Amino acid sequence: MSATITFPAVSLPPQTEEVRRDVRAFLQTCRDDGVFTPSGNSWAIFNAEFSRRCGAAGFLGMTWPNEVGGHERSMLERYVVIEEMLAAGAPVGAHWVADRQSGPQILRHGSDAAKALLPKIAAGECYFSIGMSEPDAGSDLAAVRTKATRVEGGWQITGTKIWTTFAHHSHYIIVLARSAPQTDNRREGFTQFICDLSAPGVTVRPIVNLAGTHEFNEVVFDAHFVSDDFVVGAPGQGWDLVTGELAFERSGPDRFLSAHTLVEMAVEAADDDDRSAEIIGGLVARLANLRQMSVSVASMLEAGQSPMLEAVIVKDLGAVFEQEVPDTVRSMIDVAPQMGGEGLAREMAHSVLHAPSFSIRGGTREILRGMIARGVGLR
Structure with a gap:
């Protein structure tokens, strides 16, 4: 149903x-x-x-x-x-x-x-980083393999996290790790830990993206010690906490304003004709719709609700919009992307090179749409 x-x-x-x-x-x-x-x-x-x-x-x-x-x-x-x-x-x-x-x-x-x-x-x-995704798990957090082993006074963390934005600048990272053996319920047995990125047992390795910039990192934990004081919630509560956290990550204006600078520049550079007006009107209408949905989720969060599914929808629709902005702008203005250029040409290049990541960060499109289908009873 x-x-x-x-x-x-x-x-x-x-x-x-x-x-x-x-x-x-x-x-x-x-x-x-x-x-x-x-x-x-x-x-x-x-x-x-x-x-x-x-x-x-x-x-x-x-x-x-x-x-x-x-x-x-x-x-x-x-x-x-x-x-x-x-x-x-x-x-x-x-x-x-x-x-x-x-x-x-x-x-x-x-x-x-x-x-x-x-x-x-x-x-x-x-500053903090997010320790969720892993090389062999991606957006399937139930497949996380990073292991937390109980020791005197705390836990030892061993495993690898990937796509950790600004881990090379951050002071801490909250890591989702398996703290109990897996059961038939794949979502049980996880705990979140606050890990000090400057402490022993942590190695941060750079990942340079398509745009040639270093935002992402691989973070390797080798028997890294975390005291009991730096467990988030209670042991075994990790899945509930991480899914609640994702409502904050997936629903904000960052999910549809990443390409806003390009939109603004394009509006300023567009010809004053009916075709440009139609394209700009379409962009503005979609932005307004996404913003209203995002504000609605913010109001639900403020009311103490957990609008996880609503947040997923905002994230998915926002990623589609952001990825389409460069091509939409180029259909209106003949501008060649140029990283070494200025103004619209540079911003176009910046958006083109970053756009592929918009449907990955915060959960891949396939995972999110599976969640939506399950949420509305289609699977």
Whole structure:
């Protein structure tokens, strides 16, 4: 029997407009000071100075309690900050994972020792990576082989994680590992651990992508020790925690604004004719639809719900949109991608080279569509 998935209609409350004005002024100051130059895919650009400024301005840990360095703002106020930064092409990569998902996980499920990291995250001075995918597992997290073995005072982690963005810059990584023998239920027996990337037993190896940049890494754990204080939640709770975490990872504006700088440049360069108007109108309509769905998920998260399936739909549709943007723009403007060029030509090249990854990061298209089919009762 099939099921229906709905996205409740949500309007941003009036106080978000004040936040929008504040973040726009902040971004203009950062541009004027030469802290960053706008670029597409900006949530994968590392800039420690920008992250520290975000922390000082109160734009990190926005929804967290004051006592851990947060600002007790709403999820929708935070949403406005994120969409403004991404639309402006601001380099949020340094603090991105820690602020978006690692910090909230620690806040809800971490020990007091782990929570001591939160003020540093909110200050833009502590960075995290994600330790989910593996060379032989990909997006099938139930196939994770990294092993956690119980030892005195904690655990030893042995295994390999891959596609770990900015592990070479990060301080910590939250690792999903098998902590108990596998049973008939493949999702049982997992635990999440906060691993110190500078500690013994951790090796970070670079992976250079198609665009020639180093964002991704392979991280190898060889009997790396993690104390009990740095277990997230309880042993065996890893699957529930990681799937809840993915709702934060898959539903935000990063899933449809990665190519926004290219869209803006194309709109400015387009001819004033009916064909260009039609193409631009189509892009704007799809953006507006995706944004409304994403805001709806943010409101559900704020209400304490777990909209995992809704988040998956936003991620999948957003990836389709982002991957189609370069070809759509080229159908409107005759521009050759050129990494060494300037303006539209450079941004086009940047988007073309990064676009293949949009349907991989956060879960491959095949895995996500399988989840959707199961969620609506088609399999």
